[in-house]
Amino acid sequence: MQKIFNLACGSFYALGAYVGVSAVSWYTSAGGPAALFVLPLALAGLAVGAIGFVVERGLLRFVYDRDETFQLLLTFAVVLMMEDAIRLTWGTSPQSTSALYLTYGQVRVLGATAPVYNLIVIAASLVIALLIGGLLTRTTFGRIIRAAADNREMVEALGVDLRRVYARVFTLGTALGTLGGALVIPATAAMSEMGIELIVEAFAVVVIGGLGSMRGAFVGALVVGVLRAIAISVYPELEMLLIYLIVIAVLVLRPRGLFGGAAA
Amino acid sequence: MTARLVLGAAVVAVALAPLVAPTYHVLLMLPFMAYAVVLLGLNLLFGYAGLLSFGHALFIGIGAYAGAFLTGPLKVRSLEVILLAAGGLGALVAAPVAALCVRYVKIYFGMLTLAFGMVFYTFVLKFYRLTGGDEGLPFLRPALLGWSLEAMPKTDYLVGPYYYYSLAVLSVAALCMWRIVHSPFGLCLKTIRDNPAKAESLGIDVTRYRWLAFMLSAVYAAVGGALLGPPTGNVDPTLLYWTHSGNIVFMTLLGGFASFFGPVLGAFVFIYLQNWVMSVVPYWRLVFGAILAALVILAPGGLMGLAARRRRPGRLSGA
Numbered sequence: 093m094q095k096i097f098n099l100a101c102g103s104f105y106a107l108g109a110y111v112g113v114s115a116v117s118w119y120t121s122a123g124g125p126a127a128l129f130v131l132p133l134a135l136a137g138l139a140v141g142a143i144g145f146v147v148e149r150g151l152l153r154f155v156y157d158r159d160e161t162f163q164l165l166l167t168f169a170v171v172l173m174m175e176d177a178i179r180l181t182w183g184t185s186p187q188s189t190s191a192l193y194l195t196y197g198q199v200r201v202l203g204a205t206a207p208v209y210n211l212i213v214i215a216a217s218l219v220i221a222l223l224i225g226g227l228l229t230r231t232t233f234g235r236i237i238r239a240a241a242d243n244r245e246m247v248e249a250l251g252v253d254l255r256r257v258y259a260r261v262f263t264l265g266t267a268l269g270t271l272g273g274a275l276v277i278p279a280t281a282a283m284s285e286m287g288i289e290l291i292v293e294a295f296a297v298v299v300i301g302g303l304g305s306m307r308g309a310f311v312g313a314l315v316v317g318v319l320r321a322i323a324i325s326v327y328p329e330l331e332m333l334l335i336y337l338i339v340i341a342v343l344v345l346r347p348r349g350l351f352g353g354a355a356a
Numbered sequence: 357m358t359a360r361l362v363l364g365a366a367v368v369a370v371a372l373a374p375l376v377a378p379t380y381h382v383l384l385m386l387p388f389m390a391y392a393v394v395l396l397g398l399n400l401l402f403g404y405a406g407l408l409s410f411g412h413a414l415f416i417g418i419g420a421y422a423g424a425f426l427t428g429p430l431k432v433r434s435l436e437v438i439l440l441a442a443g444g445l446g447a448l449v450a451a452p453v454a455a456l457c458v459r460y461v462k463i464y465f466g467m468l469t470l471a472f473g474m475v476f477y478t479f480v481l482k483f484y485r486l487t488g489g490d491e492g493l494p495f496l497r498p499a500l501l502g503w504s505l506e507a508m509p510k511t512d513y514l515v516g517p518y519y520y521y522s523l524a525v526l527s528v529a530a531l532c533m534w535r536i537v538h539s540p541f542g543l544c545l546k547t548i549r550d551n552p553a554k555a556e557s558l559g560i561d562v563t564r565y566r567w568l569a570f571m572l573s574a575v576y577a578a579v580g581g582a583l584l585g586p587p588t589g590n591v592d593p594t595l596l597y598w599t600h601s602g603n604i605v606f607m608t609l610l611g612g613f614a615s616f617f618g619p620v621l622g623a624f625v626f627i628y629l630q631n632w633v634m635s636v637v638p639y640w641r642l643v644f645g646a647i648l649a650a651l652v653i654l655a656p657g658g659l660m661g662l663a664a665r666r667r668r669p670g671r672l673s674g675a
Binding site: 099158159162164165169170171172179291292295296333336340 | 408410462466467468470471472474475478598599605606639640641645646648652653656
């Protein structure tokens with residue numbers, strides 16, 4: 093929406109994951125009931141999204157009126173800093189809360205066994221997607237965001253303080269990234285490389301779906317997830333290769349993505 | 357005139373370094389010279405044609421792996437042949453990649469190059485039998501100008517013959533690039549960067565010129581990549597990872613993309629600064645991220661831009 097290609101979103105995701113691990117281990121050592129561990133996890137994920145505000149106000153706002161390539165470089169700088177900041181704080185060994193993964197047990201869905209936690213995350217992501225959709229289409233704030241994406245000068249001329257809007261949008265985006273990182277943690281382990289790896293996947297999702305399209309991002313994520321699953325079971329060597337080839341195909345054939353609007 | 361004196365002094369200093377400087381610092385010069393070749397090419401694309409590639413590690417990787425294959429399974433040891441083959445292979449891979457990428461500019465171009473870079477990264481990582489997977493391949497010691505220098509101790513080889521060989525390659529590469537950017541072709545590229553619509557209306561085939569610039573920069577990156585192999589003696593997939601592409605862009609920006617020698621200076625400062633910071637704290641990325649952020653915000657013209665601003669106060673540098 094802001095037309096920023098944020099290389100650092102993967103780093104935010106990793107940060108959310110680490111903070112999630114810390115929050116949960118603190119929660120269990122404080123003696124909280126295991127069944128409610130999702131709550132501190134999600135809260136920590138959301139709270140650490142505040143880093144987005146710092147990054148936006150401290151760095152990104154200086155380069156809005158410059159060439160986009162400088163924004164790209166600035167977010168790359170954030171990637172470098174975050175990777176080491178995470179190593180400095182949590183060390184280099186992977187951190188996990190795997191013991192809690194199966195707290196909610198498993199259920200059989202369509203003949204396959206799935207941990208209930210996965211279903212909770214799927215439900216949560218659907219709810220978040222709907223909320224964001226509602227925010228963008230049904231609230232004044234959402235209309236301002238969309239208008240700003242189309243024509244910055246006009247929005248400012250109409251008396252909207254875009255600096256505040258940008259700070260909020262970026263913080264919101266970051267918070268969603270850190271929340272995502274926190275939620276994935278019970279199923280896997282937090283590693284300092286996860287952010288750098290995620291960025292290329294997230295990038296694939298956004299390109300396939302179409303930049304600036306929320307519906308597209310959702311569909312893109314589905315496409316990438318399903319294709320990866322298929323590729324792993326059929327021919328593992330092709331797993332990520334296939335995704336990048338699709339990204340290239342999409343960029344070449346439909347540069348605006350499957351759901352991209354006319355403006356880009 | 358001052359610029360020529362500085363350049364001359366720098367060349368003399370680099371040429372004399374193995375005689376006076378400690379071996380350790382001389383060894384650090386080897387990756388510097390390899391990266392300098394890469395960056396001369398990258399800057400043709402970024403500084404002169406205005407296209408920021410986030411996937412040039414791809415071509416470094418191609419050059420390095422080409423060298424590893426030739427010295428290993430194919431038993432070709434001549435470094436001249438290796439460099440030619442690396443450049444040729446780089447061009448071969450770049451031809452279709454460039455044709456697709458130059459249809460876009462700005463951020464789309466950067467994203468597409470990043471995607472291509474990652475395609476090759478995953479290819480190298482996953483096809484273990486061919487590429488050694490994440491362990492990489494050994495890069496055996498190449499013969500220079502037909503001399504097999506197998507018997508020499510490794511350090512003597514690197515600070516002696518190999519050092520001067522790299523310096524010669526860098527000098528030839530710099531001279532060629534100097535000719536290229538000062539030719540009508542180079543001027544056309546600058547026109548395209550500053551005003552593509554006007555360039556088009558003047559009869560310049562914009563897409564074709566961008567494609568050519570991409571090809572040249574890929575060949576330079578592949579040759580530089582091949583030079584990176586012998587000092588470490590092996591190649592691995594991190595050479596192709598996207599953060600490596602980011603690092604070489606960082607070097608370009610650090611030195612200053614608006615000047616011809618800026619990126620070369622950037623490579624030098626980057627390598628020595630990285631080495632120094634790593635000897636003080638293990639977290640060099642934290643420091644470098646902060647430096648990069650400060651550069652982008654405060655001094656987008658890089659070190660050369662700062663020097664130019666000093667000489668001509670009041671005039672804005674770079675970009």
